[in-house]
Amino acid sequence: MVVHLAIGVVRPLPSLWTHLTRSTYPFSLSKKASLPISRNGPFRFNRVLQASLYSRSASESGGAQVSVESEIIFIGTGTSEGIPRVSCLTNSEKTCPVCSKATEPGNKNRRLNTSLLIRSPRPSGNCNILIDAGKFFYHSALKWFPTYGIRTIDAVIITHSHADAIGGLDDLRDWTNNVQPSVPIYTAKRDFEVMKKTHYYIVDTSGVTPGAAVSDLQFNIIQEEPFIVHDLQFTPLPVWHGRGYRSLGFRFGNICYISDVSEIPEETYPLLQNCEILVLDALRPDRSSSTHFGLPRALEEVRKIRPKRTLFTGMMHLMDHEKVNEELMKLKETEGLDIQLSYDGLRVPVTL
Numbered sequence: 434m435v436v437h438l439a440i441g442v443v444r445p446l447p448s449l450w451t452h453l454t455r456s457t458y459p460f461s462l463s464k465k466a467s468l469p470i471s472r473n474g475p476f477r478f479n480r481v482l483q484a485s486l487y488s489r490s491a492s493e494s495g496g497a498q499v500s501v502e503s504e505i506i507f508i509g510t511g512t513s514e515g516i517p518r519v520s521c522l523t524n525s526e527k528t529c530p531v532c533s534k535a536t537e538p539g540n541k542n543r544r545l546n547t548s549l550l551i552r553s554p555r556p557s558g559n560c561n562i563l564i565d566a567g568k569f570f571y572h573s574a575l576k577w578f579p580t581y582g583i584r585t586i587d588a589v590i591i592t593h594s595h596a597d598a599i600g601g602l603d604d605l606r607d608w609t610n611n612v613q614p615s616v617p618i619y620t621a622k623r624d625f626e627v628m629k630k631t632h633y634y635i636v637d638t639s640g641v642t643p644g645a646a647v648s649d650l651q652f653n654i655i656q657e658e659p660f661i662v663h664d665l666q667f668t669p670l671p672v673w674h675g676r677g678y679r680s681l682g683f684r685f686g687n688i689c690y691i692s693d694v695s696e697i698p699e700e701t702y703p704l705l706q707n708c709e710i711l712v713l714d715a716l717r718p719d720r721s722s723s724t725h726f727g728l729p730r731a732l733e734e735v736r737k738i739r740p741k742r743t744l745f746t747g748m749m750h751l752m753d754h755e756k757v758n759e760e761l762m763k764l765k766e767t768e769g770l771d772i773q774l775s776y777d778g779l780r781v782p783v784t785l
Contacts, residue, residue: 503553505688505710506581507779508563508573510746511544512716513597515569518750531750541754541776545569546597547692547747549712550583551685553665553785560663563589564683564690570601577778585613588662591620592692593680594627602632602648609649617651619662621681625652657681665785670704672697675724686785688712689740692747695724697734708740710783712775715745718752728757732764735772744775 517532535542546567553560563586577583586608592598605616620628629636635648659668670682670689673696682691682701687709691697694714697705705711713734716725725747726734735743748754754774764770 503551503783503785505712505781505783506550506552506577506583507744507746507775507777507781508548508550508577509545509567509569510547510748510775510777510779512747512749513546513567513595515546516542516544516748516750521750529750531753534753535750541774542750544748544777545573546600548573549690549692550577551665551785552581552583553663555663558585559583560587560665561585562587562662562665565589565592565598565692566601566605567597568600569597571604573777574604580778581780586616588617588619590662590667590683591618591624592682593674593678594620594624594631595693598693599624599628599631602628602635602650605648605650606646610646615649615651617653617662619653619655619660619667621656621679622654623679625654628652668704670701672701678724684708686783688783688785689738693724694726695721702738705738705740708738709742710781711735711738711740711743712746713743714747715752715774716747717749718757728752732772735770736768741771743770743772744779744781745772746775748774 517535518529521529521532522536531542534540535544546569547565548567548570549564551562551564553562561583566589574583586605589602589605602618609615625636634641635650636652638647641647655669657669657671659666661667665685668684670684670691672680672682672691672694674680674693675695680693682689682694684690684704687707689705689708689710690712692712692714713731714726715728715731716722718728721727721730728745731745748757752774754776758774761772761774764772
């Protein structure tokens with residue numbers, strides 16, 4: 434069967450794709466298409482104007498960003514398997530200090546899949562934009578959404594198509610069935626192709642039993658160029674997440690978020706200049722893996738990028754929150770670097 438797709442063209446934001454000019458660690462611890470997809474029928478597309486990426490107020494202001502008091506909330510800060518690990522808790526021969534601590538109520542070593550929520554005030558109420566919904570998303574939302582009064586999910590932006598970034602898309606049915614009509618998803622084409630296999634029943638609902646509840650998601654394909662969601666400009670930050678595997682970080686305002694990275698291409702560094710807050714991958718304390726920065730490499734990148742403040746994320750169970758942060762605090766005195774580990778539930782006020 435031949436499926437005819439109607440693909441609308443999205444213009445790049447003029448002049449916003451700005452051309453910005455552009456050691457060892459100190460301690461050791463042991464092109465241009467919007468693709469809105471309907472849930473009705475085999476890959477039929479809604480007749481949605483390209484303005485689905487551009488709100489009325491953004492166009493009326495010439496795409497300029499408005500400075501408002503907002504916040505970012507770390508919905509999750511851990512690896513794909515989460516912390517504590519079941520294998521550590523059931524090991525009778527060896528005690529894992531971090532996983533043991535993570536079982537304690539409120540302990541900052543308890544980490545679920547890496548995810549960030551951007552909350553900005555609007556006249557009609559808060560706008561909530563989520564970056565990634567991994568396989569533990571339900572558990573994270575169960576903890577933090579009621580705690581911080583988060584009701585809606587106004588958009589989800591995807592960094593890559595691993596399970597810890599897209600595994601929770603099915604759980605969005607609670608929102609689309611009970612809170613709001615649908616949730617727009619912004620993703621690269623390569624990751625959408627993965628979702629067509631992993632979440633085929635959400636992308637194409639023609640085979641779903643009538644009356645069955647599935648997430649109503651509106652997929653929008655993004656390129657590696659700036660796009661706007663609910664008045665907020667996002668600039669993709671292309672990085673490598675293992676050899677030959679492309680992942681995206683995102684810059685919004687003067688905040689740069691890179692959750693899954695093993696290498697930053699040279700062409701991405703200019704997009705990181707004048708960064709107020711850098712959220713960066715830091716898997717383990719001793720070395721990098723084939724797919725993630727370790728703490729030594731992450732610190733090298735911070736020294737190169739020189740943000741005003743850095744929050745590491747994506748930590749595994751070898752990263753003890755208190756012990757690592759105690760060492761990181763010393764860098765403020767020795768090098769003037771403001772660096773900390775983030776933790777699940779951390780709220781940071783920002784200006785966007």
